[in-house]
Amino acid sequence: MTTTTEIAEFVIETEFDDLSGETVDELKKRVLDSIGIAVGAMGEDPVEAVRATVEEMNGEGCTLWGGGAASPPDATMLNTAYVRYLDYMDSFLAPGETPHPSDNIAAIIAAGEYEDSSGKDLLTAIGIAYEVQAELAWNAPVRDRGWDHVTHTVISATAGAAKLLGLGSEEIRSAIGIAGTAHNALRVTRTGGISEWKGIASANAARNGVYSAMLAKSGVEGPTNLFEGQKGWKQIVSGDFEVDFSPGERVHDVMTKKYVAExxxxxxxxxxxxxxxxxxxxxxxxxxxxxxxxxxxxxxxxxxxxxxxxxxxxxxxxxxxxxxxxxxxxxxxxxxxxxxxxxxxxxxxxxxxxxxxxxxxxxxxxxxxxxxxxxxxxxxxxxxxxxxxxxxxxxxxPNNSMSWEQIETKFERMTEARYDHSRRERIVDTILQLENHDAADLVALLD
Structure with missing residues (x-):
C-alpha cells in the first residue's frame, strides 16, 4: 500500500547522481520549453491580472519572470500561470488522466532561487516532481471521480519544493498532508462553459504546494497519513493504488506540444x-x-x-x-x-x-x-x-519526440518578440549547462 512515508522517502533519497544522462537531457528540454512558453504568454490579460494581484502583496524573495519580485508562493503563482496559460505546455499521457508536469517547474525554480540552490538541485527536484505527478496520474487517476488533475499537481509541487527547502522526513509528510488535505480541485473547471480559470488552476495548485512546504519547514504539523489515513486521500479522492517510483524516468513518457491546442x-x-x-x-x-x-x-x-x-x-x-x-x-x-x-x-x-x-x-x-x-x-x-x-x-x-534543436526552435519562436538574440542565446546555454549553474543564474535572465 502506497503511504505518505513512501513519497517522503523518495524525495529524501533521490539525488542528482541517480538521474541518468538521458533523463537529465529530457529535464533540461522541459525547462527550456516551459520558459519559452511562459515568455510567450506575457501580456495576456488573464495572466497579467494574476500579476496585478501578486504585485499588490508587495512580497519579496523571488523573481517574477518578466520583472519584479514576490514571495516564493506568489512568484510560483504568476510564473506557473505564464507557463500554463497558452495551453502549449507538456503533458503526461496516462490512460485515465493527462496532467501537465511542467506545471511544477516554476514552483521548483522559485523554491530553488529562495534557497540559493544549484542547477543540479533544480534538475533533481524537477525529476522528483515529474515522477510523483506521473505515478499518481498513472496509478491514481481522479478525473472520473470528479476531481481535476491539478489535485495531483499540488502534491508533486510540494514534493519538489520540499526537496529544495531541505525538509526532513516528518516535515515532508506534514507538507504533503497539508497540501493534499486542503487543496483538492473540482473537475468543474473543465466542464460545461469553460472560464479563464482553466488556464490558471494549476498555478494555484503549484502555489499551494510551495506554501505547504514552507509551512512545514516553519514547524506547522499536517496529517502525516494523508493517503492511508481514515477518510484520507485514498478513501475520498482516488481509491486504493500503488506507485513504483524511479529516479525521474517518467519524464521520457512526457509529450511536447507542437501546436497551441489541448x-x-x-x-x-x-x-x-x-x-x-x-x-x-x-x-x-x-x-x-x-x-x-x-x-x-x-x-x-x-x-x-x-x-x-x-x-x-x-x-x-x-x-x-x-x-x-x-x-x-x-x-x-x-x-x-x-x-x-x-x-x-x-x-x-x-x-x-x-x-x-x-x-x-x-x-x-x-x-x-x-x-x-x-x-x-x-x-x-x-x-x-x-x-x-x-x-x-x-x-x-513520446513515440516521435522532439529533439533539443526542435524545442530550441519553438523557444526562439515564443521569445523573439521580447528578448534579443544575445539574451535568448544566454538562456539556452544556461539551461543546456544547468548542472554547472545555479538557480540565480537562470532567473537573472528572465526579467
Missing part, C-alpha cells in the same frame, strides 16, 4: 493541416468534417463534458475540437494567432466548426491506452469527394 487535439490538428496542404483544400468547398478519436478526447474536447460548439473565448476555443479543426483547416496552422478574439468570432470558422462531427471509437481508445494518440479525419467536399488521413501520433509525442 493535448488530445495534437494528432488531429496535425492531420487536418496535412490534408489541407496536401490536397490544397478550399475551406469554402468543405461540406463536413468527421473525426474518429479516443474516449478521452471525446470526453474533454469533443462534447462529452458540455457543448464544444459555442466558442467565444480562448479558454473555450483551445478545448473545442470543432473549433481547432476548423481553424487549422482554414489557416493551416494552430498558433496564438488562432486564439485572437477577432479570429475566433469570424464567420468562416464559426460556420465551419458547426460541420465538425466528433465520434468516439473503441479501437482508437485501445490504441491510446497502449501508447498511441490516434486520429482518423475525413473531410467531405461539396461535390462529394472525400479526403482521409489517419494518424498514430504527432511530432512531439
Amino acid at each position: 493535448t488530445y487535439a495534437q494528432s488531429a490538428v496535425e492531420g487536418i493541416i496535412e490534408l489541407a496542404e496536401g490536397e490544397d483544400i478550399d475551406p469554402e468547398d468543405v461540406d463536413s468534417i468527421h473525426l474518429d478519436t479516443f474516449a478521452g478526447a471525446k470526453l474533454i474536447i469533443g462534447g462529452g463534458e458540455g457543448s464544444r460548439y459555442e466558442v467565444e473565448t480562448k479558454a473555450q476555443a483551445d478545448h473545442s475540437l470543432p473549433y481547432m479543426l476548423a481553424a487549422a483547416l482554414i489557416d493551416r496552422e494552430m498558433t496564438n494567432a488562432q486564439y485572437d478574439p477577432e479570429r475566433i468570432q469570424r464567420d468562416d470558422v464559426q460556420e465551419l466548426l458547426r460541420t465538425v462531427d466528433v465520434a468516439e471509437d473503441d479501437e482508437l481508445t485501445d490504441r491510446f491506452e497502449t501508447g498511441e494518440m490516434p486520429a482518423i479525419i475525413e473531410i467531405t467536399m461539396a461535390d462529394g469527394t472525400t479526403h482521409r488521413v489517419e494518424k498514430d501520433d504527432f511530432e512531439g509525442h
Whole structure:
C-alpha cells in the first residue's frame, strides 16, 4: 500500500547522481520549453491580472519572470500561470488522466532561487516532481471521480519544493498532508462553459504546494497519513493504488506540444493541416468534417463534458475540437494567432466548426491506452469527394519526440518578440549547462 512515508522517502533519497544522462537531457528540454512558453504568454490579460494581484502583496524573495519580485508562493503563482496559460505546455499521457508536469517547474525554480540552490538541485527536484505527478496520474487517476488533475499537481509541487527547502522526513509528510488535505480541485473547471480559470488552476495548485512546504519547514504539523489515513486521500479522492517510483524516468513518457491546442487535439490538428496542404483544400468547398478519436478526447474536447460548439473565448476555443479543426483547416496552422478574439468570432470558422462531427471509437481508445494518440479525419467536399488521413501520433509525442534543436526552435519562436538574440542565446546555454549553474543564474535572465 502506497503511504505518505513512501513519497517522503523518495524525495529524501533521490539525488542528482541517480538521474541518468538521458533523463537529465529530457529535464533540461522541459525547462527550456516551459520558459519559452511562459515568455510567450506575457501580456495576456488573464495572466497579467494574476500579476496585478501578486504585485499588490508587495512580497519579496523571488523573481517574477518578466520583472519584479514576490514571495516564493506568489512568484510560483504568476510564473506557473505564464507557463500554463497558452495551453502549449507538456503533458503526461496516462490512460485515465493527462496532467501537465511542467506545471511544477516554476514552483521548483522559485523554491530553488529562495534557497540559493544549484542547477543540479533544480534538475533533481524537477525529476522528483515529474515522477510523483506521473505515478499518481498513472496509478491514481481522479478525473472520473470528479476531481481535476491539478489535485495531483499540488502534491508533486510540494514534493519538489520540499526537496529544495531541505525538509526532513516528518516535515515532508506534514507538507504533503497539508497540501493534499486542503487543496483538492473540482473537475468543474473543465466542464460545461469553460472560464479563464482553466488556464490558471494549476498555478494555484503549484502555489499551494510551495506554501505547504514552507509551512512545514516553519514547524506547522499536517496529517502525516494523508493517503492511508481514515477518510484520507485514498478513501475520498482516488481509491486504493500503488506507485513504483524511479529516479525521474517518467519524464521520457512526457509529450511536447507542437501546436497551441489541448493535448488530445495534437494528432488531429496535425492531420487536418496535412490534408489541407496536401490536397490544397478550399475551406469554402468543405461540406463536413468527421473525426474518429479516443474516449478521452471525446470526453474533454469533443462534447462529452458540455457543448464544444459555442466558442467565444480562448479558454473555450483551445478545448473545442470543432473549433481547432476548423481553424487549422482554414489557416493551416494552430498558433496564438488562432486564439485572437477577432479570429475566433469570424464567420468562416464559426460556420465551419458547426460541420465538425466528433465520434468516439473503441479501437482508437485501445490504441491510446497502449501508447498511441490516434486520429482518423475525413473531410467531405461539396461535390462529394472525400479526403482521409489517419494518424498514430504527432511530432512531439513520446513515440516521435522532439529533439533539443526542435524545442530550441519553438523557444526562439515564443521569445523573439521580447528578448534579443544575445539574451535568448544566454538562456539556452544556461539551461543546456544547468548542472554547472545555479538557480540565480537562470532567473537573472528572465526579467
